[in-house]
Amino acid sequence: xxxxxxxxxxxxxxxxCCLPARVTGxxxxxxxxxxxxxxxxxxxxxxxxxxxxxxxxxxxxxxxxAVRSLLEDNRTxxxxxxxxxxxxxxxxxxxxxxxxxxxxxxxxTGLSGALAFSISQQNCVSPLAxxxxxQALMEQHPAMSRAIVVCADVIGSGCDPLRAVGELALxxxxxxxxxxxxxxxxxxxxxxxxxxxxxxxxxxxxxAQPVPDxxxxxxxxxxxxxxxxxxxxxxxxxxxxxxxxxxxxxxYRLLGMLGIAPERLFTRNFTRTGHVFGxxxxxxxxxxxxxxxxxxxxxxxxxxAGCFGAMVIRH
Numbered sequence: 001x002x003x004x005x006x007x008x009x010x011x012x013x014x015x016x017c018c019l020p021a022r023v024t025g026x027x028x029x030x031x032x033x034x035x036x037x038x039x040x041x042x043x044x045x046x047x048x049x050x051x052x053x054x055x056x057x058x059x060x061x062x063x064x065x066a067v068r069s070l071l072e073d074n075r076t077x078x079x080x081x082x083x084x085x086x087x088x089x090x091x092x093x094x095x096x097x098x099x100x101x102x103x104x105x106x107x108x109t110g111l112s113g114a115l116a117f118s119i120s121q122q123n124c125v126s127p128l129a130x131x132x133x134x135q136a137l138m139e140q141h142p143a144m145s146r147a148i149v150v151c152a153d154v155i156g157s158g159c160d161p162l163r164a165v166g167e168l169a170l171x172x173x174x175x176x177x178x179x180x181x182x183x184x185x186x187x188x189x190x191x192x193x194x195x196x197x198x199x200x201x202x203x204x205x206x207x208a209q210p211v212p213d214x215x216x217x218x219x220x221x222x223x224x225x226x227x228x229x230x231x232x233x234x235x236x237x238x239x240x241x242x243x244x245x246x247x248x249x250x251x252y253r254l255l256g257m258l259g260i261a262p263e264r265l266f267t268r269n270f271t272r273t274g275h276v277f278g279x280x281x282x283x284x285x286x287x288x289x290x291x292x293x294x295x296x297x298x299x300x301x302x303x304x305a306g307c308f309g310a311m312v313i314r315h
Contacts, residue, residue, distance in 0.1 A: 010135055011184030012313060015286040016070035018062045018152075018175040019273060022053040026170065033161045042167035047248035047270030051163060054154045054173035059093040060101050062175035063152035067109045070148065070177040078110035083147035085134060086118040087126035089277040089303065093153040094120060105150065114148075123303025124244060124278040125194065127151040127178070128311060132192055134180055150177040153277040165275065169246040172274030176282045186293070187285075188314045191231035195223045197306035217250065219308055221257045224300055227310035228258075231296075235259045238312075239295040240266050242284035244302060245275040260298075278303070281311075291315040 026048055030040035054062065063086065071078060086102040088094050095101045106116045115137075122129040130149045138144045152175035155163050163171045197219045228235055235258045243251055248270055255262050266284050273283055281299035291297070292315065299311040 009183065009188045009190075010138060011181050012178055012187040012189060012285070013181045013184040014070060014074045014179040015282055016066050016073060016177045017279070017283050017286055018066040018069065019052045019276070020054045020057060020062070020173050022055050023050050024053050025050045029160065029163065029170065035161070035164070039164070039167060043164065043170060045249070046168050047245065047267065048168075048170040048274060049271035051170045051172040051274035052174055052276070056157055057154070057173075059088065059152040059154045059173075059175065060095065060104050062154070062173070063101070063105050063150045063177070064108045066152070066175040066177035067105060067111075067148060067150050070179055071109065074179060076146070076179065079113055081111050081114045081146050081148055082144040083134060083137060084111050084114040084116040085130040085147065085149045086116070087130040087149060087151040087278060088118070088120050089124050089126060089151075089153045091120065092156055094118060111148070122194075122196075122309075123305060123307045124280075124301050125303045125307040125309035127176070127278040127282065128192065128299075128301060128309035129194060131178070131180065131189070131311070132194060135189070135192065138182060145182045147180045148177055149180065150175065151278045152176075153279075165246055168250070169275040172276045174273070174276040174279055174283075176276070176279035176286075178282060186315055189311060190233065190296075190314050191227045191310075191312040193223050193227040193230060193310045195219065195226075195308040197308065199306060216302070217254060217257070219306070220300070220302055221254055223308040224254070224258060224298060224310040227298070227312050231312040231314075233296055233312060237296050238264060238298045239291070240264055240288055240297045242266050242281045242288065242297055242299045244280040244300060245270045245273065246302075285313070
C-alpha cells in the first residue's frame with residue numbers, strides 16, 4: 001500500500017510522550033516471572049535493559065496525559081484541532097463496548113470539535129496507519145488543517161510474562177501523541193509505506209511468542225526500500241534511522257541490506273525506554289536531538305501478524 005501525499009505537505013510538527021515513572025529491570029522481571037537467567041541475558045544483548053510499568057494505570061489515562069502535554073507544550077487551542085485519531089497495538093488497550101477510548105480522550109482534553117475515531121489491528125504499525133488515514137482525510141477535506149494521533153498501550157496486571165517478545169525485546173507501557181499539520185515548517189512527511197505480509201498471519205505460537213522466520217528481514221527491508229523510493233531519497237542520504245526497539249542485533253543486519261552506515265541507527269532508547277509498542281519511532285524522533293534543516297530520517301515499525309510500516313521525514 002502506497003500512501004499518496006496531500007497538498008500541501010503534511011508535517012509532523014510536535015510530539016509528546018507519557019512513560020510511567022516505575023521502571024523494572026530485566027533480571028528483576030525474570031525472577032518475578034520464573035524466566036531462566038539465560039533468557040534475561042539474551043534480552044540484554046538485544047538492548048532490553050528495563051521497562052516502564054504503568055502499575056494498573058489505564059492506557060486511556062496515559063493517552064490523555066500525552067495529548068494534554070502536546071496541547072500545552074505547543075500552546076495549541078483544542079478548538080483548532082480538526083481530527084483526533086486513537087491507535088493501539090493490543091485489543092485490551094482499548095475500552096470494550098459500550099465504552100469508547102477515543103470518546104474519553106476527546107472529552108478529557110477538550111477536543112469536542114474534532115472528528116474522532118480509533119484504528120487498531122495493525123498492531124505496532126497502527127500509529128503509522130493512523131497517519132496514512134489522516135493524510136487521506138486531509139487530502140479529501142481541504143478545511144482540515146490540524147490533527148492529533150495518539151497511541152497508548154499497556155501490559156495488563158498479572159500479564160507480566162507476556163512482556164517478552166521472544167529474546168528480542170520487553171514491552172514497556174506508555175503513550176505518545178503526535179501533532180500533524182498542513183504546511184508546517186519542519187518534519188515534512190515525504191513518504192509513507194505500509195505492508196502486510198500474509199505469510200505471518202498466525203502472529204504467534206501457542207505460547208504467545210513470535211515465530212522466528214528469516215523472511216521477516218526481507219519484508220522489513222522491502223518496506224523501508226519502498227518508502228525511500230517513494231520519497232526519491234537514496235539510502236546514503238538518511239541521517240538517522242529511528243527504529244522500533246526490537247532485535248537490536250537484527251537492525252544492524254537490516255542496515256547492511258539497505259546500505260546505511262550503522263552509526264546512523266539511533267539506539268539510545270532501546271535501553272532507556274524499552275519497546276513501547278507502536279510509539280517507538282516517534283519517541284526516538286522526539287529524543288534524537290537537533291536536526292539540521294534538509295536532513296532526512298527513516299522511521300520504521302513492524303508488528304505481529306506481518307504488519308510493516310516505514311516513513312521518511314525531511315527535517
